Amino acid sequence: MSNAALEKNIYSRAYIQEIREKITPIVEKVIKPNADMIDREGMFPRGNLQALAKEGWTSVTIPERWGGLNLGYVGLSVVAEEIGRVDASTGLVYAMHVGAAQVINIFGNDNQKDRWLLPIREGAIGTFSVSEKATGGHVWYNLSQAERDGEDFILNAEKSFTTSGGQADFYVVQTRTANSDDPSDHSFFIVNGHDEGIRAKAWKALGVRGNHSGPLAFENVKVSHRDLLNAASGDILNGTGTVLGLSAVWLGVAQGALDAAVAHVTKTVHKGFNKSLADYQVIRQKLAEIKIQITGLRAWQLDLARHYDELLETNQPLTQLNTEVTELKVQSTELADSAARVAMDVAGGFGYIEGVFERIYRDARGGIPMAPSNNLAREQIGRELVNLPLELWGDGK
Numbered sequence: 001m002s003n004a005a006l007e008k009n010i011y012s013r014a015y016i017q018e019i020r021e022k023i024t025p026i027v028e029k030v031i032k033p034n035a036d037m038i039d040r041e042g043m044f045p046r047g048n049l050q051a052l053a054k055e056g057w058t059s060v061t062i063p064e065r066w067g068g069l070n071l072g073y074v075g076l077s078v079v080a081e082e083i084g085r086v087d088a089s090t091g092l093v094y095a096m097h098v099g100a101a102q103v104i105n106i107f108g109n110d111n112q113k114d115r116w117l118l119p120i121r122e123g124a125i126g127t128f129s130v131s132e133k134a135t136g137g138h139v140w141y142n143l144s145q146a147e148r149d150g151e152d153f154i155l156n157a158e159k160s161f162t163t164s165g166g167q168a169d170f171y172v173v174q175t176r177t178a179n180s181d182d183p184s185d186h187s188f189f190i191v192n193g194h195d196e197g198i199r200a201k202a203w204k205a206l207g208v209r210g211n212h213s214g215p216l217a218f219e220n221v222k223v224s225h226r227d228l229l230n231a232a233s234g235d236i237l238n239g240t241g242t243v244l245g246l247s248a249v250w251l252g253v254a255q256g257a258l259d260a261a262v263a264h265v266t267k268t269v270h271k272g273f274n275k276s277l278a279d280y281q282v283i284r285q286k287l288a289e290i291k292i293q294i295t296g297l298r299a300w301q302l303d304l305a306r307h308y309d310e311l312l313e314t315n316q317p318l319t320q321l322n323t324e325v326t327e328l329k330v331q332s333t334e335l336a337d338s339a340a341r342v343a344m345d346v347a348g349g350f351g352y353i354e355g356v357f358e359r360i361y362r363d364a365r366g367g368i369p370m371a372p373s374n375n376l377a378r379e380q381i382g383r384e385l386v387n388l389p390l391e392l393w394g395d396g397k
Contacts, residue, residue, distance in 0.1 A: 084252025099242030166200025
């Protein structure tokens with residue numbers, strides 16, 4: 001794909017539609033046919049990511065200097081939604097990869113970008129390794145702490161729910177800062193995913209079975225000082241638009257559920273009454289309600305994406321949109337869950353047969369506990385409303 005083929009105008013519906021049309025062939029010809037196999041076998045979707053990399057989509061937000069398409073957060077939102085529409089596992093891996101690459105794009109120096117961003121066009125995959133079992137969904141708080149080794153660092157950490165765990169070519173790893181007594185002071189490292197000290201545990205789950213978000217251990221992993229990122233606490237997930245990408249995936253899951261439901265009710269005929277399921281008003285209204293909600297959230301998704309692109313263009317921090325992006329995450333993941341339940345409902349008994357309905361039903365639920373989990377997200381928003389600090393910070397209230 002060439003940027004020259006696009007007249008870049010983030011406010012143009014034609015521009016957004018053109019991006020959607022350009023990603024559609026890979027989604028329909030590569031990712032969609034693999035979705036059932038990825039789910040059934042718990043297979044990591046490396047082939048899907050390689051197909052995306054070949055056309056530059058895994059570098060969607062990266063400047064052309066480092067092999068990217070430079071389509072920004074609008075491009076990411078469209079592409080992540082289209083992938084999520086047919087396979088949540090690939091969508092989740094994709095969004096976390098783009099987020100990790102964007103960390104390096106925003107906070108990395110040119111040397112780091114040369115070494116870690118350029119290989120993405122050849123198929124390299126990145127991800128985050130942030131959360132820890134001991135502190136759960138409080139991803140802004142770690143117990144692990146980096147150790148100094150001369151100029152370099154040693155990492156010993158037990159991480160939980162690392163998407164692409166054991167599969168990624170590089171990890172953006174968060175620990176407490178070496179030699180610091182401040183529990184809110186964190187450092188971020190780019191870690192080679194092929195280091196012998198990295199141990200991944202098996203991933204077996206209800207849904208999104210191909211994303212391999214299992215526990216990951218770093219055992220005496222040495223990291224060069226060259227791969228310490230110049231980022232402060234709070235910059236990584238909130239300051240890179242990662243949660244926005246994840247929201248787009250689950251918006252796509254909702255759309256996929258609606259697509260499957262519409263296809264089923266329009267082709268299924270009750271011959272005794274000579275009516276299709278689509279002839280029943282109650283079914284049409286259930287589907288219409290999901291459609292209305294998807295349309296509203298898509299507009300909100302793209303509005304926030306445009307804001308992100310504008311902030312980057314003017315060198316302003318993305319963190320000023322934290323609360324609104326968290327609100328979007330809650331609504332998009334819960335809409336996916338609602339859409340999957342409606343699809344299962346209108347499919348009747350056929351929804352319980354192994355296939356698209358039961359897979360989407362299981363996958364859709366995965367977005368709700370995903371950091372920031374919706375319960376914690378509501379607590380974060382509520383504490384901000386009443387001017388209280390995050391848990392485990394400040395006075396610990």
